[in-house]
Amino acid sequence: MSRPAFSRRGLHADSLPGHLNDGAGGRSPADRRNRLPPRKGTGCRWTQVLLGGLVVVVLAFFGLGIWQLTLMTSAGGPGEFVSRIGGGGRRARPVGSVLRFVPSDLMRRFEEQRSALDRRRSDGRLGLRPPRLALVIEDTYKDSNSLMLLTLVKSLMDLGYTFMIFTLENNEAHFLWQSVGCQLSVLDSDSLRSVDWSNYEGVIVSSLEGKKVIPRLMQEPFMSVPLIWIVHEDILGKRLSHYAELGWKDLINEWRNAFIRADAVVFPDFSLPMLYTLLDNGNFFVISGSPVDIWATSAYIASHSRNQLRGNYGFAENDLLILVVGSYFFYGDPPWDYRVMHALVPQVKRIKELIGTIKFVFLCGNSTDAYSSTFQDVALRMGFPDGSVRHYDMDHDVNNFLYMADIVLYWSFIEEQNFPPLLLQAMSFEIPIVAPNMTVIRKYVANNVHGILFHPSTLDTLVRALSLLIGDKELSNIAHSVASHGKSLSMNMLASECISGYAELFESILHFPSDTLLPNSISQIQQKTWLWDLLDKEIKQTYAFTENENLLRNEYSRQRSSIVYLLEEQFSKRLMENDSQLVNKTYAEDFPTLSDWDDISDMEASEDYVSREMQEFDERMERTSGSWEDVYRNSRKAEKQKAEAYERDEGELERTGQPLCIYEVYTGEGAWPFLHHGSIYRGITLSFRARRSKSDDIDAVSRLPVLNDTYYRDLLCETGAMFAVANSVDSVHKLPWIGFQSWRAAGKKVSLSHAAEEVLEKTTQRQSKGDIIYYWAVMDMGLNKVDINRKLDFWSTCDLLNAAKCRVMFEDAFRQMYGLPPGMRALPPMPFDGDHWSVLHSWVMPTPSFLEFIMFARIFADSLDSLNQNNSSLTSCILGSSRLEVT
Numbered sequence: 001m002s003r004p005a006f007s008r009r010g011l012h013a014d015s016l017p018g019h020l021n022d023g024a025g026g027r028s029p030a031d032r033r034n035r036l037p038p039r040k041g042t043g044c045r046w047t048q049v050l051l052g053g054l055v056v057v058v059l060a061f062f063g064l065g066i067w068q069l070t071l072m073t074s075a076g077g078p079g080e081f082v083s084r085i086g087g088g089g090r091r092a093r094p095v096g097s098v099l100r101f102v103p104s105d106l107m108r109r110f111e112e113q114r115s116a117l118d119r120r121r122s123d124g125r126l127g128l129r130p131p132r133l134a135l136v137i138e139d140t141y142k143d144s145n146s147l148m149l150l151t152l153v154k155s156l157m158d159l160g161y162t163f164m165i166f167t168l169e170n171n172e173a174h175f176l177w178q179s180v181g182c183q184l185s186v187l188d189s190d191s192l193r194s195v196d197w198s199n200y201e202g203v204i205v206s207s208l209e210g211k212k213v214i215p216r217l218m219q220e221p222f223m224s225v226p227l228i229w230i231v232h233e234d235i236l237g238k239r240l241s242h243y244a245e246l247g248w249k250d251l252i253n254e255w256r257n258a259f260i261r262a263d264a265v266v267f268p269d270f271s272l273p274m275l276y277t278l279l280d281n282g283n284f285f286v287i288s289g290s291p292v293d294i295w296a297t298s299a300y301i302a303s304h305s306r307n308q309l310r311g312n313y314g315f316a317e318n319d320l321l322i323l324v325v326g327s328y329f330f331y332g333d334p335p336w337d338y339r340v341m342h343a344l345v346p347q348v349k350r351i352k353e354l355i356g357t358i359k360f361v362f363l364c365g366n367s368t369d370a371y372s373s374t375f376q377d378v379a380l381r382m383g384f385p386d387g388s389v390r391h392y393d394m395d396h397d398v399n400n401f402l403y404m405a406d407i408v409l410y411w412s413f414i415e416e417q418n419f420p421p422l423l424l425q426a427m428s429f430e431i432p433i434v435a436p437n438m439t440v441i442r443k444y445v446a447n448n449v450h451g452i453l454f455h456p457s458t459l460d461t462l463v464r465a466l467s468l469l470i471g472d473k474e475l476s477n478i479a480h481s482v483a484s485h486g487k488s489l490s491m492n493m494l495a496s497e498c499i500s501g502y503a504e505l506f507e508s509i510l511h512f513p514s515d516t517l518l519p520n521s522i523s524q525i526q527q528k529t530w531l532w533d534l535l536d537k538e539i540k541q542t543y544a545f546t547e548n549e550n551l552l553r554n555e556y557s558r559q560r561s562s563i564v565y566l567l568e569e570q571f572s573k574r575l576m577e578n579d580s581q582l583v584n585k586t587y588a589e590d591f592p593t594l595s596d597w598d599d600i601s602d603m604e605a606s607e608d609y610v611s612r613e614m615q616e617f618d619e620r621m622e623r624t625s626g627s628w629e630d631v632y633r634n635s636r637k638a639e640k641q642k643a644e645a646y647e648r649d650e651g652e653l654e655r656t657g658q659p660l661c662i663y664e665v666y667t668g669e670g671a672w673p674f675l676h677h678g679s680i681y682r683g684i685t686l687s688f689r690a691r692r693s694k695s696d697d698i699d700a701v702s703r704l705p706v707l708n709d710t711y712y713r714d715l716l717c718e719t720g721a722m723f724a725v726a727n728s729v730d731s732v733h734k735l736p737w738i739g740f741q742s743w744r745a746a747g748k749k750v751s752l753s754h755a756a757e758e759v760l761e762k763t764t765q766r767q768s769k770g771d772i773i774y775y776w777a778v779m780d781m782g783l784n785k786v787d788i789n790r791k792l793d794f795w796s797t798c799d800l801l802n803a804a805k806c807r808v809m810f811e812d813a814f815r816q817m818y819g820l821p822p823g824m825r826a827l828p829p830m831p832f833d834g835d836h837w838s839v840l841h842s843w844v845m846p847t848p849s850f851l852e853f854i855m856f857a858r859i860f861a862d863s864l865d866s867l868n869q870n871n872s873s874l875t876s877c878i879l880g881s882s883r884l885e886v887t
Helices: 029-035 047-072 106-121 144-156 174-179 189-193 208-217 235-246 247-259 292-303 306-313 338-349 369-381 398-404 421-428 459-469 477-492 495-509 532-535 544-561 564-584 594-620 628-640 649-652 669-674 712-716 719-725 754-766 794-801 808-820 846-869
Strands: 081-084 092-095 130-137 162-167 184-188 202-205 227-230 262-267 284-287 320-325 358-363 387-390 409-410 433-436 451-453 661-664 683-684 737-742 843-846
Touching: 106 451, 106 495, 130 144, 130 208, 144 162, 144 174, 144 292, 144 495, 174 184, 174 532, 189 208, 189 669, 202 208, 208 227, 208 247, 208 564, 227 495, 235 247, 235 564, 262 495, 292 421, 292 477, 306 398, 320 398, 320 719, 338 737, 358 398, 358 477, 398 421, 409 421, 421 433, 421 477, 433 459, 451 459, 451 594, 459 477, 661 719, 669 737, 683 719, 712 719, 719 737, 719 846, 794 808, 808 846, 843 846
Parallel strands: 130 162, 130 202, 162 184, 202 227, 227 262, 262 284, 320 358, 320 409, 358 387, 409 433, 433 451, 661 683, 661 737
Antiparallel strands: 081 092, 737 843
16 A cells, blocks of 8 residues: 655554564564575675675765765855755755754743742642643554553653543543553543533643544633643645645634644654644644554554565565665655766676675655656666666655665765654664664664664765675674664664653643642653553454454544544535535626616605605504503513623523522633523623623623723632622622632532532521521542641641742731731631631622621732732732742
């Protein structure tokens, strides 16, 4: 099956492989037998003559390649070469230059956030609960993406995080997440609306399918929740150019707006940001490392035969195949110049009769017939026997050639940011590699252990590298050793960096509120490998070829049902509907003349005269007043025609005669599903734009002008809504009891049940006098992770929740309120008898008691605000510690 150029996320990339650690490096027994026996070649003294000829061949191609670097720089001088990137124009780059993707602004913000977190760690801050994260996954299939996420989650849990897993599909692999200690919930269209994302310090979306939850996160009050979007698919990136050609700007903007919502869009390698350039908003980030290539290799070996592939491409069993590949960033250019190949014809003719055993396969260039024929023509002119040099374009499946090859020669002198994916794939196929000793390659590959390295400027080192791998008519023992060690290294080569990279990213993006425990340092990460053992128990059996074909078809059907194609279909359908409406409309270009306007004026004057005449005629006539049913019907009709803002819902009518009303405070459309409907509830919004339609919800901002200032609205939060109700309370509340309940109470599963509502109503009907308060959400809910032996009083708990400044700031505020001298104790004593304190503003009290409480609260808020005026930053909260709390 062919696939696009260097598409490393093909259909077979996540197919279920066979056993990953079978002790034989992943090859089938038949293929290993085909590799180990000596190859049948030419006659005597084969090794000496062949190596000598091989030296000439290597010098011919790669010496010529170096020559190209100097000949192609007529404008830029020596030491530069021209590369074609992504089919674009040519640009000159110096030899050994570094190709980098550096989101400088994003990295600068990340560094500032990590520095602030280090300072908070040094302060020895305590907390009440671990940081909570929500991970949204497409499904729980056992694939390479699940393996990566399982490894990350387990490692981050060791640092102190807790995870809640939300899956968009329900299947059989839930136990995998439960085995690492995670809770799992299935999201459908209904349950998605009932998730309170503000319960989590951050949300991680692990695929493009997670776009289904992005609209919820784009609504208040969830806009401030940090979002990390991991994009490992290339399917959308390849479609973006198609959208641009068709002029589908609205569809591009829909994806762009979704990407803008993310604090960071994370890719597993540096090729994907190039595909998604149209959606880049400065939040693209790359964390290298994924087991996808290793997983795909194992699946490929389980479903293909090496000898059969060689036969399909016309190679013999005893041919020694040397595969020459380059960087996938520059695969569009061949590694030599046709104009200078003829200079080496005499040297190549010397080994014309001896080169039949070695086959060079060059994987580069495009798929045009002219390109391929020109390539073969140049090879023949150089004296190579027909068929000894093959050229294939990048439209072929790279895995076919990697599996067939005996040696992989990596020809790229560009310093890349991450380890070349093609080399990693070759190592996972247990093939000895020969590569230039670039920095990123030397970082992982030990010379003569995991691969053979050569110096680009000294071709003798390349010749020696190849001579180490080729023995007498067979691959040498060193080649087999290098292949085996390379295979072992590739299994977990980038796992450690991937884990630490995500740990650093979380520290850079997440806000850790005052009540959360800070995560442990990244240096304490123990996990250095992918959790192969966790999945190895489920994939012991080796799948037959037909079974893998079924898996590929299933994977293909999954891709076709992707949200990318679903949105395309919806968008194209809307376009067709709009076009049909435009076609059905007829537009007559009939412009009125001056006489037409005169006729219209005469008609209007005549109609006005007739209307006045009829009105006077009706006034002179006698008529009956009609029945009471008609009067009632007309009044109801007029009531329905009122503006929507003045409509009354059933709840307002039901509250008539009730002793109690509980006001639910909310800040955005995202909170609507958590609000209650009934006789005792009424909503109050802190944002007029977020007010529910066809309801009698109160707009707190219009009732309390100070809330127009976003600083005070964010500072007072739900207390501001209480101030708004208390301001001219008789205009909105005339009942003897009043209560408040945060919308978060429903999200935290601590709101009143129907039985509790009935009990509360009956209680308030009997109790009509006295100061009393009833509450139902207690402070220690959700703090079960705290040491039960640690008893905390009210002020200690308040300090933990408010950056250790609660006791000091409250004492100063009380002292200023009552004019107390400096030496007198200002903090009121709080009982410490094992009972609970109320949180989330979930309480009811008599209305007179509420008004007294508001009078005190307003004086206290004014005193506390005056203390904040002395702060260096007038727009920060002195009781916050994280950036989100402070600002």
